[in-house]
Structure formats: structure tokens, C-alpha cells
Amino acid sequence: MFDPIKAIIDFTAHASVSADPEAKGGINGAVGFLKDLFEKEMGLDVKVVETPGHPVVIAKRGGDPAWPHVVVYGHYDVQPADPLEEWHTPPFEALVKGDEMFGRGVADDKGPVMVHIAALARLLERRSDLPLRVTFIVEGEEEIGSVNLAAVMRAHKAELSGDFLLMSDTTGLGRDDESITTGLRGISALEVRLQGPRQDLHSGFHGGAVMNPVRALVALCASLHDADGRVNIPGFYDDVVAPQDWEREEMDRLGRDPEDYRKLLGVPELCPPPDFDVFESRCFGPTLEFNGISGGYQGHGSKTIIPAKASAKISCRLVPNQDSFRILDLLEKTLRERCPKGVTMEIERHHGGDPYLVLPPHKSGEDADTAKGRAFKAADEAIREQFGSAPHYLREGGSVPILSDIRRILGLDALMLSVALQDCNMHSPNEKLDLIVFERCSKVSERILEAVADGV
């Protein structure tokens, strides 16, 4: 009998911190652990694909090419455990206390990926002749930007093409409130630098004769929103797809109170843009934010200069169907057109990623008589049984750029089942996994795989 709790504890013992060059032993240990688990315990074919960074583990249960094929994504790398003194238990010795397990990676993503490994292991124990192909792709660089995964997917495209992607790497609402993530925002980012005089100038000797780069920069930044808070870039909203009515109802069903949210954030007032309420604005609408701004004297007291330069880091969160490159082009064009006189402008474009949307076919009206459609329907039914209430279908405000790569390269839509909860301390000390949710989700995953196999 497959014991998932023991498996997570053993998995967690390998300190696979992808950002730490000293952690090669932990990376190799986690890869070896997965290889043994997939190969020896489950009888899958395992390939460890080396990359310029950390390896990708591909484990396959093959079979008749006519059988449906589910691809499961996860990552074995974890965030650093620092600050160590804030942990109540050793981060790499996972410990079960009541219904929770504590340890680095138990919620992100070692426990969640184990949900699906356990589901298949149990299913194969019951039905060794299950007519289903399943391929796990578990990478070791998610926490450092999945730098090599796209190349691996391209190189193994044929064996990774399938019906849909199953994954758990998003967060859920609570033990009795299971959610399926249907959308994520994309991102476009750049830095704009303005240069005025060759060096800082005496504001008494030269003030009046030259443009102050800080003044130019704040005028430029202020022009990027209108008085109501809409983004003021021509064409910015052109491709935005409005949420379907049932998606707005899903948000309302959460019954969240804006005043509680205001207090949580400690702001005097919430300021959503005109088209959305406070909660909708976080996932249905695009934004433009100033992430940092600098220029001039920052020390104590005053220093009467005209600074030589000023700069701002700007990023946009994007929604379907905005294109991250197009938005970056529009932003850059607007900044250049509005560049005040008397300064020169330099723009550095940063990383980006497209937004993502996958609506459940049985709710969106799309053809539900497909492996993906059956998977969403089975998930819906199994969640009602296991959690005692219907799943919440929610878009999230954050970004998982690799999902649009997976769709572009492999043509797979993702069914994202939440396993970790919002209070799981992901990336923080005392990271934890709710074992009741784990067990329920594993049963849901088992049901999804079985329904897809049986074509019901």
C-alpha cells in the first residue's frame, strides 16, 4: 500500500533549494527520491533530463496510444528555509502535528504533487489494467523562474502531448472550501530612466534653465492613469475579455467583506477602478503599477540640487486576452511619445508572461465531451462529495508564466486543483500542509484520473 505521508516526509528530507548553489546534494537527493518512487514503487518509466540548471524528472505510465493521456506538472525545488530561527521544527524534517504537517516544501510543492502521485498509485493498486496514460513532469527550477523547462518541453514535445494538464501549485481558501483556479494574470515590466544634466547641478545657479528629471518623471508617471484610475495608454484595454456572469457570481458567493479587507491591508480607503468592485479588480482587471521610483537626494535634511537622473520600475498585471509583448510595446511607445523635453529616455524591458484562462467546459458552454471536459466534471462531483460543497472556480491575481508556455508548446489546458491553503506559510517559516485537504484532494484526483480513463 502506498503511504503518501511517509513519502512526503522522505521527499522533504532532501533540501532541494534551487536558488542555493550549495544545495546540489538536496537537488540530487530529491531527484533520486522521485526516480525511485516512480520506478520502483509504481513501475513507471523514468527519465531524468539534465539541463544547464537543475534536472527535470519525466515519469511515464505508457500504454495503448488510443488511451487518454493526462500530463501532471509539479516542482521538486523549494524556497530557502531562512530565517531558520523562526521555525518551530527543523524545516527539512517534516513533522506531523494533529492534522497538519510542517516542513519546507510540504505545501509548495512536494505535498501537492504527491496528491496526484498517490492518486495514481492507489488507482493502479485497484486497477492495474487501467486504460490511461499518465506522464509526470516534475521540474527543479520553479522557484527561480522555470528557466529551462520550456526547452525541455520542446525537446520532449511528442511524449508530453496529451489531453490536459493536471496540477496543484495554487492556494485554496480553507479546509471545507475547495477551489479550482481558472485564471491567472500575466505580467509586463520595464524600467524607464531619464537623464537630464551630465551631473547633479546647483539648483540656485542653474534652476530655471534646465528640466528637472524628477519633475519630468513624475509628470510622465502621472499621465499613465486617468483621474478615475483607469490605465491611460491608448489600446491598453483593447483585448480585455470581460468575465462571464457566472464568474462574477462565484466571486460574490465568497461573501467577502471589503471593510475586513481594508483593515487587513491597513489602508485608509480601497480604490478599485470604475469597472470592478474591490475583489473583482484583483483578478478580472488589468493594472499598471509603479514598483519603485528613484531620483535625486535621498539622505537627511535637504540638498539643493537638480538631480542628473530619475528612474521608475513599472509593471502591468494583465488579463485574458492581453498579450504581454504587445502591452510592453504600447507602454514603451506611450512613454517615448510623452517624454518631456529637456531629458533623454532609456528603457529597459524586463521579463514578462501572458495571462491564462481555462474555464470548466460544463460551466462555460464549451464541448464537455472530451477528456478535459470529463476531468472537470469529475473534479466538480468529487469535490462536492469530499468537501461537502461545490468547488469555487476562481481566477487569481498572481502569475504563473509557465502555464502559458505549456499551452503554447504542448497545447495543454490546466486543471488546477488547490491543495495548499492560504495560511500555509508558503515561502515562509513553518510552512504547513493540511492533511485532511491533502487526503480529500488525493481522492478527487483519483476520481479525475479514473473518469478520464473510463470516458465517463
Ligand SMILES: [Zn+2]
Ligand atoms: Zn510552487
